Amino acid sequence: MLSAYIENAQQLIQTVEKRLGDRITLPYVNTEVSLQNILLSAGITGFISYAVSKYIIYRLYLHPLNKIPGPSTGWFPLLGNFREIFSEESGVPHKRWAEKYGGVVRYYGPWNQPRLSVTDPEMLKQILTTHVYDYTKTPQGVKFLGQILGHGLLVTEGDVHRRHRKMLNPAFSLQAIRELTPILFVPPVQLAEKWMSEIKTKQTRPDEAVEVVVSHGLSLVTLDEIGLGAFGQEFNAVRYDGTDKVNKLSWAYQTIFDPSDRGILMFLTQIFPFLQYLPVPRRFEMERAFKTLHDESKHIVQLGIERANETTTKSGGFNNHLLSLMIRNSDDEKGQGFTAEELRNQCLTFLAAGHETTAVSLSWCLWLLAQHQDIQDALRAEVTPLFENVNTDDPVFQDNPFELGFDKANIPSYEDINNLHLLNNVCRETSRLIPVVPLTTRYASKDMVFKNHFIPKGTIIFLPIIASHHNKDLWGEDAEEFRPSRWDEQNASKAGPYEYLPFLAGVRSCIGSRFAMIELKIILSVLLMKFQFFEKPGFVPTKAQRITLRPSPNMTLLVKPVK
Numbered sequence: 001m002l003s004a005y006i007e008n009a010q011q012l013i014q015t016v017e018k019r020l021g022d023r024i025t026l027p028y029v030n031t032e033v034s035l036q037n038i039l040l041s042a043g044i045t046g047f048i049s050y051a052v053s054k055y056i057i058y059r060l061y062l063h064p065l066n067k068i069p070g071p072s073t074g075w076f077p078l079l080g081n082f083r084e085i086f087s088e089e090s091g092v093p094h095k096r097w098a099e100k101y102g103g104v105v106r107y108y109g110p111w112n113q114p115r116l117s118v119t120d121p122e123m124l125k126q127i128l129t130t131h132v133y134d135y136t137k138t139p140q141g142v143k144f145l146g147q148i149l150g151h152g153l154l155v156t157e158g159d160v161h162r163r164h165r166k167m168l169n170p171a172f173s174l175q176a177i178r179e180l181t182p183i184l185f186v187p188p189v190q191l192a193e194k195w196m197s198e199i200k201t202k203q204t205r206p207d208e209a210v211e212v213v214v215s216h217g218l219s220l221v222t223l224d225e226i227g228l229g230a231f232g233q234e235f236n237a238v239r240y241d242g243t244d245k246v247n248k249l250s251w252a253y254q255t256i257f258d259p260s261d262r263g264i265l266m267f268l269t270q271i272f273p274f275l276q277y278l279p280v281p282r283r284f285e286m287e288r289a290f291k292t293l294h295d296e297s298k299h300i301v302q303l304g305i306e307r308a309n310e311t312t313t314k315s316g317g318f319n320n321h322l323l324s325l326m327i328r329n330s331d332d333e334k335g336q337g338f339t340a341e342e343l344r345n346q347c348l349t350f351l352a353a354g355h356e357t358t359a360v361s362l363s364w365c366l367w368l369l370a371q372h373q374d375i376q377d378a379l380r381a382e383v384t385p386l387f388e389n390v391n392t393d394d395p396v397f398q399d400n401p402f403e404l405g406f407d408k409a410n411i412p413s414y415e416d417i418n419n420l421h422l423l424n425n426v427c428r429e430t431s432r433l434i435p436v437v438p439l440t441t442r443y444a445s446k447d448m449v450f451k452n453h454f455i456p457k458g459t460i461i462f463l464p465i466i467a468s469h470h471n472k473d474l475w476g477e478d479a480e481e482f483r484p485s486r487w488d489e490q491n492a493s494k495a496g497p498y499e500y501l502p503f504l505a506g507v508r509s510c511i512g513s514r515f516a517m518i519e520l521k522i523i524l525s526v527l528l529m530k531f532q533f534f535e536k537p538g539f540v541p542t543k544a545q546r547i548t549l550r551p552s553p554n555m556t557l558l559v560k561p562v563k
């Protein structure tokens with residue numbers, strides 16, 4: 001078979017040679033080798049032609065998205081605009097493009113892949129509400145997020161998402177969150193105690209403000225909050241930090257979201273995804289962290305099921321937490337509610353989505369307040385009276401808060417906290433200026449049309465929330481400044497749900513937003529009542545995209561107890 005093929009090829013070469021006369025002489029020294037060369041050259045030429053036509057001619061000139069205005073590709077071949085995106089702070093190029101080209105921008109990802117960046121409120125409405133299930137999460141995003149968040153609400157689509165969201169909604173209702181409020185005071189009081197003793201150890205003179213890595217403590221406190229509020233379990237991340245009983249989840253999340261991890265390998269992995277499988281130490285560490293998350297979530301759900309089956313449940317908040325509600329709504333035999341596997345996945349989602357986001361938001365908020373001492377003082381003056389009758393040495397803040405109950409602790413109510421005007425403005429303004437989820441992505445699962453734009457199936461669409469939040473046409477010339485009082489003015493109150501969207505908007509907006517806001521406010525109030533925060537001279541954190549917009553290096557401030 002092969003020899004017949006070679007013979008045919010030789011005849012063909014002879015014919016070609018005859019026709020070309022003396023102009024070309026094809027070497028006959030070793031026909032098999034020369035044939036291999038010819039086939040190889042043909043292969044290479046074919047491959048180059050294919051690559052040039054696909055990655056350059058089609059993607060840069062003929063692709064339907066090229067009709068949409070946007071930046072030209074960067075100077076480095078085949079990287080599109082990716083170098084800009086990777087080298088600048090998260091969302092900054094998208095912000096620049098929105099200012100220059102408008103609300104629907106075409107740009108190029110790695111391999112010149114045309115993508116969209118959307119801030120146009122009408123198109124956001126189409127993506128997030130009217131055609132929400134046609135714009136899915138990207139397949140790569142689901143694969144990556146699935147490892148951290150499990151295959152819970154955040155990554156499910158269509159009918160499964162609709163059904164799960166409906167089943168979970170009651171757990172996040174106003175009534176449910178109101179009942180959880182007292183227990184959410186326990187972890188910040190414990191963190192305040194921990195910081196107090198850390199500061200006292202470091203102080204060389206009274207009243208000295210000393211360095212504290214606040215990001216670390218905030219990550220611990222929000223993990224404890226989610227443990228108590230969502231699962232009715234004491235993780236004791238704050239208490240056991242630095243001891244051999246250190247919470248395994250806390251180690252796993254710190255490993256996964258390490259803000260210093262932004263090397264050349266991460267850049268190359270975005271271009272050559274197979275590099276993620278390289279056997280480098282970081283990969284093994286991540287795998288260990290993922291395994292810890294999965295094992296721990298199994299354990300949490302198991303404990304939750306056992307406790308829910310106890311005939312006499314403990315008093316206090318136990319029956320009101322999220323997991324208990326999910327378990328009570330489940331019935332494997334009747335096929336109703338969540339299966340144990342689904343519960344585990346939801347649990348992973350709430351753990352990661354619920355603690356990391358709030359911790360990062362708090363880090364930025366304290367940093368902004370450290371830069372604005374006048375606002376910090378005013379806020380302290382607003383929150384402190386709430387705690388006049390609260391004894392933070394009460395045993396309820398130390399041991400078994402579920403059993404002791406909060407009746408005698410005079411803890412402020414959900415309404416007490418939510419009615420604080422400046423606190424509301426500060427939280428809203430922090431989420432506007434530094435949204436911890438600065439951008440998210442969607443994927444057109446079928447051909448779509450918006451106004452006159454044809455958006456082919458498979459298009460990746462970036463929703464740069466941060467660009468909407470910094471839009472000068474809407475927020476004014478000082479859009480990039482921290483000014484909580486803007487929320488008392490017309491511009492800010494005019495912002496619609498597709499213009500101010502720290503929790504996104506529509507059918508897939510953050511289910512935990514009410515929980516997150518009250519948690520944020522409670523932690524801030526306790527910390528401000530106890531401490532004053534200052535910037536550390538020379539410390540300039542950058543905003544590193546690790547799913548959330550983390551400070552890099554970890555947020556470090558100077559802190560001293562309030563007199």
Ligand code: HEM
Pocket residue numbers: 153154155165230349350353354355357358361436437440441502503504507508509510511512513515516
């Ligand atoms: C400051 C804190 C938080 C912020 C800024 C935040 C932001 C967001 C955003 C932007 C999304 C949409 C992501 C997307 O679809 O691409 C989202 C979804 C979600 N968040 Fe949050 N979140 C926060 C806290 C929480 C908390 C405390 C919980 C749970 C206790 C939570 C649970 C979820 C879940 C389950 C989803 C998926 C909702 C769905 O697809 O139906 N989040 N969050």
